[in-house]
Amino acid sequence: MRWSVSIPSSLIWLLATQGVRCLEEDESSPLNKTLWRRVRDPGGDGGGQTPTISDLFLIGDSSLKGGCSSKLDVLNGWLNEVNLLHEAAKTVYGGYRTNKNYAVLLLDFFGFGIEVNGKPGDPSNTYGIKNMDNYFVEENWKMLGDRLAGVSQFLAGAGLRDPVVPGEPPRIFCSGDAAVLAGLGDIVKDKSQNEVVTARDPSTNEPTEYLTISRAFRPSGGNIFWMSAYNGYLNLKKYTPDDNQACPVNKVNADGSGGTRYAVTNRGTRPVDLYKDIEFGNANRVILFCPAAFEPNQWVAGAGNLHNYPSLAQAISPDNYPGNGGALDNLGLDNILPVSATFYHELYHLTDIGDTADPYYKMKDIFNAARGTGGLAVTTFKNPETFTMFAMAAYMLINAPEGMDPMIYYQGRPMKASLIPY
Incomplete structure (x- = not known):
């Protein structure tokens, strides 16, 4: 039978009790076709070794400005935690049908309604999901699965689904030194570092006009940087009108926007269509980690900081795990995201x-x-930050220390999972 129960008012909106089928049983679901069957990912059943940073990205050697060769140990440590976070996210996505706590996380972070099939308190209950307004449940479920599957595919070493440069791994940089600011009046260079000529003297064939940055890219609210690693360009958002750095620090506007850049991901920057026949260097996407990502502000309990908790291992240690007098009691989810969460x-x-x-x-x-x-x-x-917090909440729920009550982060606050009434 289908039933609803009396629960705290903050949870009432999660319940819905009509017309639901468990999408896990649908052969068109990304759960069946995309996430599990097609992609072997870390922690899955496909065997093999988990790829390293050097397997997944183009790193460059020690001579590359802004390169990551000196940060490989740190990055591989982050990658290990990223795999753990992603495994937790996939576990929740794939197990909601028989686990009420997993269902609640999906509802809380992604807005699906919930249906309980069974009797109150019966451990054999199953759960179905739908949108609260009954619309787009199939589309939204597919979007959720596709986003998880894309990360799974990449972490497995199977590359990107939408490669800018097919067959090439994405590039990773570890400081703004990788990017050299190009002025709006600077002459554009092609992939061979030759200046791009747009007009020549008909008699002498000497250049009379060159392509400038402002004409080629028409940047709006951003800076254009030259990337020598692939002889191409990168367009990055300005934090403030006077910001001219790839890794701005404390660049804050009067309205509070801006700040310090921790990381940025970009597809590389192509010129406007008028110049599409010119061969520009490009990258199969780029991640730039700024110094702040490696040295974030010191973690302070209750400060609501983002991505600066020391590690996943510390978060689930008996001394720290919330709910039983641990150091993380009553701290919001946004206060316990680890440094590696920036990578995720x-x-x-x-x-x-x-x-x-x-x-x-x-x-x-x-x-x-x-x-x-x-x-x-x-x-x-x-x-992306929705998925990051979702994965952290999943990890905390699944990895309670032995003998301690698992905690579920509802609306970002920890509560005992056993209090979920259905």
Whole structure:
């Protein structure tokens, strides 16, 4: 039978009790076709060794300005944690049908409704999901699966689904030294570093006009940088009008926007269509990690900092795990995201089809969007920080220390999973 129960008012919106089927049983579901069957990923059943940073990215040697050869140990440490986070996210996505806590996380972060099939408190209950407004459940479920599958594919060493340069790994850089600012009046260079000529004297064939940065790229609100690693360009957003750095620090506008860049992912920058026949160097996407990603502000309990908790291992240690007097008791999810979460966040930019924006970072905005409808709800599935917080919540739920009550982060706050009433 189908039933609803009396639960705290903050959870009432999660319940829906009509017309649901478990998408896990649908052969067209990305759960069956995309995430598990087609992609062998770290932690899966495909065997083989987990790829390293050098397997996944073009690194460059020690002579490369802004390169990552000296950061490989740090990056591989982040990669290990990223694999753990992603495995937790996949476990929740694939196991909601028989696990009420997994279902609640999917609802909380992505806005699906819930149906309980069975009797109150029966451990054999199963769960179905749907959108709260009954619309687009198939499309949204597919979007969720596709985003997870894209990251799974990349972490497995199978490359990107939408490669800019087919057959080439994406590039990774570890400081702004990799990028040299190009002025709007500077002459554009092609992939052979030759200046691009747009007009010549008919008598002498000498150049009379060159292609400039402003004409080739028409940047709007951004800076254009020359990347010698691939003899091409990178267009990065300006934090403030006077920002001219690839890795700006403390660049804040009067309205509070801007700040310090931790990382950015880019497809590389192509000229406008008028100059599409010119051969420019390009990259199969780029991740640039700035110094702040490696040396974030010191973690402070309750400060609501992002991506600066020391490690996943510390978060699930008996001394820290919330709920039983641990150091993380009553701290929001946004206060315990590890340093490696920046890398995980960037993977959703890296593996998307097209460029991905960052609609919102703040925890309250993430949960408000999950409750929204129409365009607001759709942005939930395009927001990398939503997936980052979802994966961390999944990891904390699944990895409670032995003998301690598992904690579920509902609306970003920890509560005992046993309190979920159905």
